[in-house]
Amino acid sequence: MPTRTCVGCREQAPKADLLRVVVVEGECVPDPRGRLPGRGAHLHPRTECLTLALRRRAFPRAFRVQGPLDTEGLQAFLGEQLQRDST
Structure with a gap:
């Protein structure tokens, strides 16, 4: 199975x-299906990895773009997913 590196925790x-x-x-848009x-x-x-990625400014570097990116939609998606998994 292919492996990838998390941009948050590395x-x-x-x-x-x-x-x-x-x-x-x-x-930044979540792509759960990878399509x-x-x-x-x-x-x-996990919220810990998202927090680390935001603190390190990992998304602009990973996407090779200048300036900040909007991550509110990604944060909301992770919050909903974590609530759904905990029930």
Whole structure:
């Protein structure tokens, strides 16, 4: 199985265990099915990894773009997914 590196914690994990994220018009968009076009970054679906990625400014570097990216949609998606998994 292919492995990828989480942009938050920098640990390698199987691709199936990570959430793929792409940029669409300056916004980080979750791509759980892995079908959206463009360069992808991978992230563990945990708030700790997202916090680390935001603190390190890992998304602009991973996507090779200048300036900040909107991550509100990604944060909301992870929050919903974590609530759903905990019930």
